[in-house]
Amino acid sequence: MTLTLIYEDEHLVAIDKPPGLLVHRTQLAAREEEAALQLLRDQLGRPVWPAHRLDRGTSGVLLFALSAEVASLLGAMFEQGRMAKRYLALVRGWPAQDEGLIDHPLARDPELPSAGQTMLEAQTRWSVLDRIEWPIAADPRFSTTRIALLEAEPLQGRRHQIRRHLKHIAHPILGDATHGKGPLNRAVAAYLGQQRLWLHAQRLTLAHPVTGTALRLQASPDARWPASGRVQAENRRLPTKRRPA
Template sequence: MFVVPDDLQGRRADDVLQHWFVGVRRPALRRLLRGGLVELNGQPLMPWRKVRADDVLVLDASVDVDSLPCQDKRAKIEAPSVLYEDASCLALAKPAELPTVPGRQGEASVHDYLVEWFGARDLRVVHRLDRGTSGVLLFAKGREAAQALDVIFRERRIDKIYLALVRGLPRHDEFSVDVPIGRSVRGGRVSLRVGKGARDAVTDFRVVHRWRGFALLEARPRSGRQHQIRAHLMSAGLPLAVDPLYRGAAGVFLSEFKADYRHRRGDSERPLIDRLTLHAAQVSFASPDPAVTARVKVDAPLPKDLRVTLAKLGRFATHDAQENETASP
């Protein structure tokens, strides 16, 4: 049995089955549907039929799931750490290599792996982290919890803290960026503008540490717009150290800041980190679980790639804040 989650609302049946049976070839799933082997609310489901959230799909008992032909495109990814759990929600340490939910290309996502990791539990997406962003990711347990958490997010009764490794040196230890964010434009980047379609967006920043040419910032978004932190950092002249979409680089390399770096002949230098240098470090909120009376605070430790990068910066890129460097507000 598979309960259609909110984020698959309006999708075709053959799309939805690919989220149920991750890795199984699409033609095989269509054959199941055309053969009447999958039912929707007690009726045979056709491949082109669009489903709704909370629809119940049932696979005929005669189907041997293990014999379905698979496409070996999905890597085995170990279950992430459970950072917090109560009767209403589950908080995971999201791996950087996975998006929260599948994109248009149907790539593997955290959502796809939930059944594999945690069994047939009704875990629902309540917010998202970009592919490349690591850290705290919350899931609701069931419909009522999802609705309650959705209200908490919409009413901004949840506090989120991110750590961002950026290029450039902030002039001030604390600053805010108040720039409206518009709809996504061509290329996947949001627009920063005032006018039709733009929505208010404010992010508060605090400097945690400065190195030569790099800084670690704490970011506290007051709103939850798409790509908000990334776009606001770009507008402040402090792009994420790795973020090609918003004027960051494709990677952080040791040769950028280690003065006596020597390149091995015949080998290309590998980056210390080549994904978004953004980490969802903490969320705090009042849990919908009536048994939890204190405010919940969930912390996600830094993953290895960021820890190593910060350690290398600390060793080889020490920076006197009074040196002549280009500074941003």
């Protein structure tokens, strides 16, 4: 696999990570032979350090440092929230409002029961970009399924923050095996011809850790997202009759 570079200088490199690719190898996925860190290292012919993480299923902007010193600077910036992150997410249902702020503390480790864990401050801003209706009968009461395309901005970097927060407001991300609904995820995968987590890191904005220059790193979602002509055309062919609110 050849990774798509979206930015490169003597200190940093950013890639457009495809969905399903690990950031780095772990014991939990010991059988996986490919990971972004190793692929990028081999592609550039030099060591690289990941500045942050994306879930395996998440696609989009992933930033690496080209030295341990720059990696340390970036780590402090991420920890202090001195950058802005914007994601696209396809979620179940239509939110009643066009935008909102989720202010809901999260347990440090999402893999463990929340009871007894330290609860960390977490806020996520979100806004609706589009409301869609697909001819998917995941619920026997309805012949169609409502989907919303959201832009989400996590104000911290808690693990699985966007996924957990959107589940908290009853709009889980499609394809999320942990926080979503299995029957709907399977129906969406069959409809779109792809099983994946529909979460994309679209933009990362920060000051360059060495030069101070403003950086705006962007990666467009792939053609299978609802903005693609194929999905838009299918949506336009749907009948205009809507379900009761």
